[in-house]
Amino acid sequence: MLPLLPKTLERLTVPPLKIQGIKTRLVRFILGSIRWEGRGRWVEPFLGSGVVVFNLLPRRALLGDRNPHIVRFYADLQKGVFAEGDVRGHLEHEGALLARRGADHYYAVRERFNASHDPLDFLFLNRSCFNGMMRFNRSGGFNVPFCRKPERFSKAYVSKIVNQVGALRRAMEGRDWEFRSCDWSETVSDLMAEDFLYMDPPYFGRHADYFNQWDEEDAARLADRARAVPCAVALSMWKSNRFRVNEHLEAVWGFLEERTTEHFYHLGSSLELRHSMVEALRLSPHVAVASREG
Ligand SMILES: C[S@@+](CC[C@H](N)C(=O)[O-])C[C@H]1O[C@@H](n2cnc3c(N)ncnc32)[C@H](O)[C@@H]1O
Incomplete structure:
Protein backbone atom coordinates (compact mmCIF):
# COMPACT_ATOMS: atom_id res chain seq x y z
CA MET A 1 0.00 0.00 0.00
CA LEU A 2 1.33 3.47 -0.90
CA PRO A 3 1.59 5.88 2.04
CA LEU A 4 -1.20 8.46 2.15
CA LEU A 5 1.13 11.29 3.17
CA PRO A 6 3.05 13.35 2.13
CA LYS A 7 0.61 14.40 -0.56
CA THR A 8 0.95 16.91 -3.40
CA LEU A 9 -2.32 18.58 -4.30
CA GLU A 10 -2.92 19.74 -7.84
CA ARG A 11 -6.38 21.10 -7.13
CA LEU A 12 -7.73 22.19 -3.80
CA THR A 13 -11.12 21.05 -2.56
CA VAL A 14 -12.79 24.11 -1.09
CA PRO A 15 -15.40 23.36 1.59
CA PRO A 16 -18.87 24.94 1.47
CA LEU A 17 -18.62 26.27 5.05
CA LYS A 18 -16.26 29.14 5.94
CA ILE A 19 -14.75 29.82 9.33
CA GLN A 20 -12.11 32.08 10.88
CA GLY A 21 -8.75 30.36 10.85
CA ILE A 22 -9.66 28.21 7.81
CA LYS A 23 -6.51 26.49 6.57
CA ASN A 67 -19.90 23.42 17.26
CA PRO A 68 -22.90 21.14 16.60
CA HIS A 69 -24.00 23.12 13.51
CA ILE A 70 -20.81 22.37 11.60
CA VAL A 71 -20.98 18.70 12.57
CA ARG A 72 -24.65 18.37 11.70
CA PHE A 73 -24.15 19.98 8.29
CA TYR A 74 -21.47 17.50 7.25
CA ALA A 75 -23.08 14.49 8.95
CA ASP A 76 -26.43 15.20 7.26
CA LEU A 77 -24.73 15.54 3.88
CA GLN A 78 -22.97 12.24 4.46
CA LYS A 79 -26.23 10.49 5.46
CA GLY A 80 -28.11 11.89 2.46
CA VAL A 81 -30.49 14.03 4.55
CA PHE A 82 -29.92 16.67 1.87
CA ALA A 83 -27.99 16.79 -1.40
CA GLU A 84 -27.02 19.26 -4.12
CA GLY A 85 -30.60 19.71 -5.40
CA ASP A 86 -31.86 20.74 -1.97
CA VAL A 87 -28.98 23.18 -1.56
CA ARG A 88 -29.68 24.76 -4.95
CA GLY A 89 -33.41 25.04 -4.22
CA HIS A 90 -32.83 26.56 -0.81
CA LEU A 91 -30.21 29.10 -1.87
CA GLU A 92 -32.15 30.16 -4.97
CA HIS A 93 -35.34 30.63 -2.96
CA GLU A 94 -33.75 32.44 -0.01
CA GLY A 95 -31.38 34.35 -2.29
CA ALA A 96 -34.33 35.75 -4.28
CA LEU A 97 -36.05 36.85 -1.06
CA LEU A 98 -32.79 38.42 0.11
CA ALA A 99 -32.49 40.38 -3.14
CA ARG A 100 -36.06 41.66 -2.67
CA ARG A 101 -36.10 42.33 1.07
CA GLY A 102 -32.41 42.90 1.87
CA ALA A 103 -31.14 42.85 5.45
CA ASP A 104 -34.64 42.19 6.88
CA HIS A 105 -34.65 38.82 5.21
CA TYR A 106 -31.15 37.94 6.42
CA TYR A 107 -32.20 38.70 10.00
CA ALA A 108 -35.44 36.72 9.60
CA VAL A 109 -33.44 33.67 8.48
CA ARG A 110 -31.00 34.19 11.36
CA GLU A 111 -33.89 34.17 13.82
CA ARG A 112 -35.37 31.08 12.19
CA PHE A 113 -32.01 29.30 12.31
CA ASN A 114 -31.50 30.13 15.98
CA ALA A 115 -34.86 28.47 16.72
CA SER A 116 -34.72 25.46 14.37
CA HIS A 117 -30.98 24.91 13.61
CA ASP A 118 -31.73 23.97 10.03
CA PRO A 119 -28.42 23.07 8.28
CA LEU A 120 -29.40 24.74 4.99
CA ASP A 121 -30.22 27.98 6.81
CA PHE A 122 -26.81 27.64 8.45
CA LEU A 123 -25.19 27.42 5.02
CA PHE A 124 -27.21 30.40 3.75
CA LEU A 125 -26.14 32.52 6.74
CA ASN A 126 -22.53 31.38 6.53
CA ARG A 127 -22.40 32.44 2.88
CA SER A 128 -24.15 35.79 3.27
CA CYS A 129 -22.99 37.09 6.64
CA PHE A 130 -20.36 39.74 7.27
CA ASN A 131 -16.89 38.56 6.20
CA GLY A 132 -17.89 34.88 6.16
CA MET A 133 -17.59 34.78 9.93
CA MET A 134 -18.90 32.16 12.31
CA ARG A 135 -19.72 33.56 15.72
CA PHE A 136 -22.26 32.70 18.40
CA ASN A 137 -23.46 34.75 21.37
CA ARG A 138 -23.55 33.70 25.02
CA SER A 139 -26.77 31.76 24.57
CA GLY A 140 -25.36 29.95 21.56
CA GLY A 141 -27.26 32.04 18.98
CA PHE A 142 -25.60 32.86 15.64
CA ASN A 143 -25.02 36.62 15.79
CA VAL A 144 -22.97 37.72 12.78
CA PRO A 145 -24.46 40.76 11.00
CA PHE A 146 -25.41 40.90 7.32
CA CYS A 147 -22.69 41.53 4.72
CA ARG A 148 -24.85 44.22 3.07
CA LYS A 149 -24.86 42.58 -0.34
CA PRO A 150 -28.47 41.65 -1.05
CA GLU A 151 -27.66 40.54 -4.61
CA ARG A 152 -25.14 38.06 -3.30
CA PHE A 153 -26.77 34.83 -4.46
CA SER A 154 -26.20 35.21 -8.20
CA LYS A 155 -26.59 32.12 -10.39
CA ALA A 156 -22.81 31.72 -10.46
CA TYR A 157 -22.46 32.01 -6.67
CA VAL A 158 -25.22 29.46 -6.04
CA SER A 159 -23.64 27.05 -8.56
CA LYS A 160 -20.26 27.46 -6.93
CA ILE A 161 -21.66 26.51 -3.51
CA VAL A 162 -23.70 23.63 -4.98
CA ASN A 163 -20.55 22.29 -6.68
CA GLN A 164 -18.62 22.50 -3.41
CA VAL A 165 -21.37 20.54 -1.66
CA GLY A 166 -21.53 17.95 -4.47
CA ALA A 167 -17.78 17.41 -4.57
CA LEU A 168 -17.77 16.78 -0.87
CA ARG A 169 -20.78 14.43 -0.91
CA ARG A 170 -19.12 12.30 -3.61
CA ALA A 171 -15.78 12.35 -1.78
CA MET A 172 -17.39 11.01 1.40
CA GLU A 173 -19.10 8.12 -0.38
CA GLY A 174 -17.66 4.78 0.64
CA ARG A 175 -15.37 6.28 3.26
CA ASP A 176 -15.58 5.38 6.90
CA TRP A 177 -15.82 8.86 8.42
CA GLU A 178 -17.50 9.51 11.75
CA PHE A 179 -18.59 13.04 12.71
CA ARG A 180 -19.01 13.89 16.40
CA SER A 181 -20.19 17.03 18.08
C1 LIG B 1 -9.15 27.18 14.22
S1 LIG B 1 -10.72 26.40 14.00
C2 LIG B 1 -10.31 25.00 13.00
C3 LIG B 1 -10.13 25.39 11.57
C4 LIG B 1 -10.01 24.23 10.62
N1 LIG B 1 -8.75 23.53 10.73
C5 LIG B 1 -10.19 24.74 9.20
O1 LIG B 1 -9.22 24.74 8.42
O2 LIG B 1 -11.29 25.17 8.86
C6 LIG B 1 -11.04 25.72 15.57
C7 LIG B 1 -12.32 24.89 15.69
O3 LIG B 1 -12.33 24.29 16.98
C8 LIG B 1 -13.65 24.26 17.47
N2 LIG B 1 -13.55 24.20 18.96
C9 LIG B 1 -13.33 25.23 19.82
N3 LIG B 1 -13.22 24.77 21.08
C10 LIG B 1 -13.37 23.43 21.02
C11 LIG B 1 -13.35 22.38 21.99
N4 LIG B 1 -13.18 22.65 23.29
N5 LIG B 1 -13.51 21.10 21.56
C12 LIG B 1 -13.72 20.83 20.23
N6 LIG B 1 -13.75 21.78 19.27
C13 LIG B 1 -13.59 23.06 19.65
C14 LIG B 1 -14.32 25.50 16.93
O4 LIG B 1 -15.72 25.32 16.84
C15 LIG B 1 -13.63 25.63 15.55
O5 LIG B 1 -14.42 25.01 14.57
Whole structure:
Protein backbone atom coordinates (compact mmCIF):
# COMPACT_ATOMS: atom_id res chain seq x y z
CA MET A 1 0.00 0.00 0.00
CA LEU A 2 1.33 3.47 -0.90
CA PRO A 3 1.59 5.88 2.04
CA LEU A 4 -1.20 8.46 2.15
CA LEU A 5 1.13 11.29 3.17
CA PRO A 6 3.05 13.35 2.13
CA LYS A 7 0.61 14.40 -0.56
CA THR A 8 0.95 16.91 -3.40
CA LEU A 9 -2.32 18.58 -4.30
CA GLU A 10 -2.92 19.74 -7.84
CA ARG A 11 -6.38 21.10 -7.13
CA LEU A 12 -7.73 22.19 -3.80
CA THR A 13 -11.12 21.05 -2.56
CA VAL A 14 -12.79 24.11 -1.09
CA PRO A 15 -15.40 23.36 1.59
CA PRO A 16 -18.87 24.94 1.47
CA LEU A 17 -18.62 26.27 5.05
CA LYS A 18 -16.26 29.14 5.94
CA ILE A 19 -14.75 29.82 9.33
CA GLN A 20 -12.11 32.08 10.88
CA GLY A 21 -8.75 30.36 10.85
CA ILE A 22 -9.66 28.21 7.81
CA LYS A 23 -6.51 26.49 6.57
CA THR A 24 -7.16 26.65 2.81
CA ARG A 25 -3.92 28.54 2.19
CA LEU A 26 -1.91 26.15 4.38
CA VAL A 27 -3.33 22.79 3.40
CA ARG A 28 -0.61 22.06 0.80
CA PHE A 29 2.08 22.86 3.36
CA ILE A 30 0.38 20.70 6.03
CA LEU A 31 -0.23 17.66 3.83
CA GLY A 32 3.23 17.94 2.27
CA SER A 33 5.01 17.95 5.64
CA ILE A 34 3.66 14.76 7.22
CA ARG A 35 4.51 11.12 6.64
CA TRP A 36 1.68 8.69 7.39
CA GLU A 37 0.74 5.29 6.04
CA GLY A 38 -3.00 5.92 6.37
CA ARG A 39 -3.72 2.59 8.05
CA GLY A 40 -5.55 3.91 11.13
CA ARG A 41 -7.92 6.85 11.47
CA TRP A 42 -7.24 10.51 10.72
CA VAL A 43 -8.50 12.13 13.93
CA GLU A 44 -9.35 15.83 13.89
CA PRO A 45 -10.88 17.15 17.14
CA PHE A 46 -11.13 20.76 15.85
CA LEU A 47 -12.70 20.15 12.45
CA GLY A 48 -13.86 23.69 11.56
CA SER A 49 -14.55 23.97 7.83
CA GLY A 50 -12.98 20.54 7.29
CA VAL A 51 -10.61 21.77 4.57
CA VAL A 52 -7.69 19.65 5.80
CA VAL A 53 -9.43 16.26 5.88
CA PHE A 54 -11.41 17.04 2.70
CA ASN A 55 -8.15 17.42 0.83
CA LEU A 56 -6.48 14.44 2.45
CA LEU A 57 -9.37 11.99 1.91
CA PRO A 58 -8.31 9.21 4.28
CA ARG A 59 -10.19 5.90 4.23
CA ARG A 60 -11.12 6.22 7.91
CA ALA A 61 -11.56 9.35 10.01
CA LEU A 62 -12.96 10.62 13.29
CA LEU A 63 -13.97 14.25 12.94
CA GLY A 64 -15.09 16.26 15.94
CA ASP A 65 -16.00 19.83 16.74
CA ARG A 66 -17.74 21.44 19.66
CA ASN A 67 -19.90 23.42 17.26
CA PRO A 68 -22.90 21.14 16.60
CA HIS A 69 -24.00 23.12 13.51
CA ILE A 70 -20.81 22.37 11.60
CA VAL A 71 -20.98 18.70 12.57
CA ARG A 72 -24.65 18.37 11.70
CA PHE A 73 -24.15 19.98 8.29
CA TYR A 74 -21.47 17.50 7.25
CA ALA A 75 -23.08 14.49 8.95
CA ASP A 76 -26.43 15.20 7.26
CA LEU A 77 -24.73 15.54 3.88
CA GLN A 78 -22.97 12.24 4.46
CA LYS A 79 -26.23 10.49 5.46
CA GLY A 80 -28.11 11.89 2.46
CA VAL A 81 -30.49 14.03 4.55
CA PHE A 82 -29.92 16.67 1.87
CA ALA A 83 -27.99 16.79 -1.40
CA GLU A 84 -27.02 19.26 -4.12
CA GLY A 85 -30.60 19.71 -5.40
CA ASP A 86 -31.86 20.74 -1.97
CA VAL A 87 -28.98 23.18 -1.56
CA ARG A 88 -29.68 24.76 -4.95
CA GLY A 89 -33.41 25.04 -4.22
CA HIS A 90 -32.83 26.56 -0.81
CA LEU A 91 -30.21 29.10 -1.87
CA GLU A 92 -32.15 30.16 -4.97
CA HIS A 93 -35.34 30.63 -2.96
CA GLU A 94 -33.75 32.44 -0.01
CA GLY A 95 -31.38 34.35 -2.29
CA ALA A 96 -34.33 35.75 -4.28
CA LEU A 97 -36.05 36.85 -1.06
CA LEU A 98 -32.79 38.42 0.11
CA ALA A 99 -32.49 40.38 -3.14
CA ARG A 100 -36.06 41.66 -2.67
CA ARG A 101 -36.10 42.33 1.07
CA GLY A 102 -32.41 42.90 1.87
CA ALA A 103 -31.14 42.85 5.45
CA ASP A 104 -34.64 42.19 6.88
CA HIS A 105 -34.65 38.82 5.21
CA TYR A 106 -31.15 37.94 6.42
CA TYR A 107 -32.20 38.70 10.00
CA ALA A 108 -35.44 36.72 9.60
CA VAL A 109 -33.44 33.67 8.48
CA ARG A 110 -31.00 34.19 11.36
CA GLU A 111 -33.89 34.17 13.82
CA ARG A 112 -35.37 31.08 12.19
CA PHE A 113 -32.01 29.30 12.31
CA ASN A 114 -31.50 30.13 15.98
CA ALA A 115 -34.86 28.47 16.72
CA SER A 116 -34.72 25.46 14.37
CA HIS A 117 -30.98 24.91 13.61
CA ASP A 118 -31.73 23.97 10.03
CA PRO A 119 -28.42 23.07 8.28
CA LEU A 120 -29.40 24.74 4.99
CA ASP A 121 -30.22 27.98 6.81
CA PHE A 122 -26.81 27.64 8.45
CA LEU A 123 -25.19 27.42 5.02
CA PHE A 124 -27.21 30.40 3.75
CA LEU A 125 -26.14 32.52 6.74
CA ASN A 126 -22.53 31.38 6.53
CA ARG A 127 -22.40 32.44 2.88
CA SER A 128 -24.15 35.79 3.27
CA CYS A 129 -22.99 37.09 6.64
CA PHE A 130 -20.36 39.74 7.27
CA ASN A 131 -16.89 38.56 6.20
CA GLY A 132 -17.89 34.88 6.16
CA MET A 133 -17.59 34.78 9.93
CA MET A 134 -18.90 32.16 12.31
CA ARG A 135 -19.72 33.56 15.72
CA PHE A 136 -22.26 32.70 18.40
CA ASN A 137 -23.46 34.75 21.37
CA ARG A 138 -23.55 33.70 25.02
CA SER A 139 -26.77 31.76 24.57
CA GLY A 140 -25.36 29.95 21.56
CA GLY A 141 -27.26 32.04 18.98
CA PHE A 142 -25.60 32.86 15.64
CA ASN A 143 -25.02 36.62 15.79
CA VAL A 144 -22.97 37.72 12.78
CA PRO A 145 -24.46 40.76 11.00
CA PHE A 146 -25.41 40.90 7.32
CA CYS A 147 -22.69 41.53 4.72
CA ARG A 148 -24.85 44.22 3.07
CA LYS A 149 -24.86 42.58 -0.34
CA PRO A 150 -28.47 41.65 -1.05
CA GLU A 151 -27.66 40.54 -4.61
CA ARG A 152 -25.14 38.06 -3.30
CA PHE A 153 -26.77 34.83 -4.46
CA SER A 154 -26.20 35.21 -8.20
CA LYS A 155 -26.59 32.12 -10.39
CA ALA A 156 -22.81 31.72 -10.46
CA TYR A 157 -22.46 32.01 -6.67
CA VAL A 158 -25.22 29.46 -6.04
CA SER A 159 -23.64 27.05 -8.56
CA LYS A 160 -20.26 27.46 -6.93
CA ILE A 161 -21.66 26.51 -3.51
CA VAL A 162 -23.70 23.63 -4.98
CA ASN A 163 -20.55 22.29 -6.68
CA GLN A 164 -18.62 22.50 -3.41
CA VAL A 165 -21.37 20.54 -1.66
CA GLY A 166 -21.53 17.95 -4.47
CA ALA A 167 -17.78 17.41 -4.57
CA LEU A 168 -17.77 16.78 -0.87
CA ARG A 169 -20.78 14.43 -0.91
CA ARG A 170 -19.12 12.30 -3.61
CA ALA A 171 -15.78 12.35 -1.78
CA MET A 172 -17.39 11.01 1.40
CA GLU A 173 -19.10 8.12 -0.38
CA GLY A 174 -17.66 4.78 0.64
CA ARG A 175 -15.37 6.28 3.26
CA ASP A 176 -15.58 5.38 6.90
CA TRP A 177 -15.82 8.86 8.42
CA GLU A 178 -17.50 9.51 11.75
CA PHE A 179 -18.59 13.04 12.71
CA ARG A 180 -19.01 13.89 16.40
CA SER A 181 -20.19 17.03 18.08
CA CYS A 182 -18.16 17.06 21.28
CA ASP A 183 -15.29 18.52 23.22
CA TRP A 184 -11.81 17.67 21.89
CA SER A 185 -11.06 15.55 24.98
CA GLU A 186 -13.76 13.07 23.92
CA THR A 187 -12.51 12.87 20.34
CA VAL A 188 -9.01 11.89 21.49
CA SER A 189 -10.16 9.44 24.16
CA ASP A 190 -9.65 6.18 22.27
CA LEU A 191 -6.71 6.75 19.93
CA MET A 192 -4.72 3.78 18.62
CA ALA A 193 -1.11 3.44 17.47
CA GLU A 194 -1.89 3.64 13.73
CA ASP A 195 -4.17 6.69 14.02
CA PHE A 196 -2.96 10.20 13.26
CA LEU A 197 -4.03 13.12 15.46
CA TYR A 198 -4.14 16.50 13.69
CA MET A 199 -4.98 19.50 15.90
CA ASP A 200 -5.95 23.01 14.89
CA PRO A 201 -7.27 24.48 18.16
CA PRO A 202 -8.56 28.03 18.66
CA TYR A 203 -5.92 30.60 19.64
CA PHE A 204 -6.30 31.84 23.16
CA GLY A 205 -6.32 35.60 23.46
CA ARG A 206 -7.99 35.91 20.06
CA HIS A 207 -11.62 35.75 19.01
CA ALA A 208 -13.71 33.94 21.64
CA ASP A 209 -17.36 32.97 21.39
CA TYR A 210 -19.83 30.36 22.65
CA PHE A 211 -18.05 27.44 20.96
CA ASN A 212 -14.52 28.87 21.32
CA GLN A 213 -13.89 29.32 25.03
CA TRP A 214 -10.19 28.73 24.97
CA ASP A 215 -7.59 29.91 27.45
CA GLU A 216 -4.00 29.17 28.32
CA GLU A 217 -5.04 26.31 30.59
CA ASP A 218 -7.01 24.60 27.82
CA ALA A 219 -4.01 24.97 25.53
CA ALA A 220 -1.69 23.42 28.14
CA ARG A 221 -4.15 20.55 28.78
CA LEU A 222 -4.24 19.80 25.08
CA ALA A 223 -0.45 19.67 24.88
CA ASP A 224 -0.27 17.37 27.93
CA ARG A 225 -2.75 15.00 26.35
CA ALA A 226 -0.95 15.12 23.00
CA ARG A 227 2.27 14.03 24.70
CA ALA A 228 0.57 10.94 26.06
CA VAL A 229 -1.37 9.62 23.02
CA PRO A 230 -0.16 6.37 21.43
CA CYS A 231 -0.12 7.74 17.84
CA ALA A 232 1.68 10.40 15.80
CA VAL A 233 0.45 13.98 16.19
CA ALA A 234 0.60 17.31 14.39
CA LEU A 235 -0.49 20.79 15.43
CA SER A 236 -1.08 23.93 13.37
CA MET A 237 -0.42 27.30 14.96
CA TRP A 238 0.75 30.76 14.01
CA LYS A 239 4.40 31.38 14.89
CA SER A 240 5.14 35.04 14.33
CA ASN A 241 4.23 38.20 12.52
CA ARG A 242 5.97 41.54 12.24
CA PHE A 243 4.86 42.57 15.69
CA ARG A 244 4.76 39.43 17.80
CA VAL A 245 6.20 35.99 18.35
CA ASN A 246 3.94 33.26 19.70
CA GLU A 247 5.91 32.30 22.84
CA HIS A 248 3.40 29.61 23.71
CA LEU A 249 4.44 27.53 20.72
CA GLU A 250 7.96 26.81 21.96
CA ALA A 251 7.01 26.80 25.65
CA VAL A 252 4.26 24.21 25.36
CA TRP A 253 4.83 22.38 22.06
CA GLY A 254 8.63 22.28 22.20
CA PHE A 255 8.58 18.46 22.33
CA LEU A 256 7.47 18.35 18.69
CA GLU A 257 9.54 19.06 15.58
CA GLU A 258 8.78 22.25 13.72
CA ARG A 259 8.17 23.07 10.06
CA THR A 260 7.26 26.61 9.03
CA THR A 261 5.89 28.48 6.06
CA GLU A 262 5.38 32.16 5.44
CA HIS A 263 2.42 33.80 3.83
CA PHE A 264 1.57 37.37 3.07
CA TYR A 265 -1.53 39.43 3.61
CA HIS A 266 -2.46 42.98 2.77
CA LEU A 267 -3.66 45.59 5.16
CA GLY A 268 -5.65 47.98 3.04
CA SER A 269 -4.89 48.20 -0.65
CA SER A 270 -1.33 49.53 -0.66
CA LEU A 271 1.47 47.13 -1.55
CA GLU A 272 3.59 48.73 1.14
CA LEU A 273 1.27 47.33 3.73
CA ARG A 274 2.06 43.78 2.76
CA HIS A 275 2.77 41.91 5.98
CA SER A 276 4.10 38.45 6.47
CA MET A 277 2.84 35.81 8.85
CA VAL A 278 4.86 32.74 9.72
CA GLU A 279 2.75 29.64 10.31
CA ALA A 280 4.07 26.55 12.05
CA LEU A 281 3.31 22.88 11.93
CA ARG A 282 4.62 21.04 14.99
CA LEU A 283 4.76 17.28 14.58
CA SER A 284 6.06 14.03 16.02
CA PRO A 285 9.69 13.80 14.84
CA HIS A 286 9.33 10.38 13.19
CA VAL A 287 6.55 11.60 10.85
CA ALA A 288 8.16 14.90 9.81
CA VAL A 289 9.13 15.09 6.14
CA ALA A 290 12.72 16.41 6.00
CA SER A 291 12.68 20.17 5.31
CA ARG A 292 14.55 19.83 2.00
CA GLU A 293 12.07 17.17 0.78
CA GLY A 294 9.03 19.36 1.58
C1 LIG B 1 -9.15 27.18 14.22
S1 LIG B 1 -10.72 26.40 14.00
C2 LIG B 1 -10.31 25.00 13.00
C3 LIG B 1 -10.13 25.39 11.57
C4 LIG B 1 -10.01 24.23 10.62
N1 LIG B 1 -8.75 23.53 10.73
C5 LIG B 1 -10.19 24.74 9.20
O1 LIG B 1 -9.22 24.74 8.42
O2 LIG B 1 -11.29 25.17 8.86
C6 LIG B 1 -11.04 25.72 15.57
C7 LIG B 1 -12.32 24.89 15.69
O3 LIG B 1 -12.33 24.29 16.98
C8 LIG B 1 -13.65 24.26 17.47
N2 LIG B 1 -13.55 24.20 18.96
C9 LIG B 1 -13.33 25.23 19.82
N3 LIG B 1 -13.22 24.77 21.08
C10 LIG B 1 -13.37 23.43 21.02
C11 LIG B 1 -13.35 22.38 21.99
N4 LIG B 1 -13.18 22.65 23.29
N5 LIG B 1 -13.51 21.10 21.56
C12 LIG B 1 -13.72 20.83 20.23
N6 LIG B 1 -13.75 21.78 19.27
C13 LIG B 1 -13.59 23.06 19.65
C14 LIG B 1 -14.32 25.50 16.93
O4 LIG B 1 -15.72 25.32 16.84
C15 LIG B 1 -13.63 25.63 15.55
O5 LIG B 1 -14.42 25.01 14.57
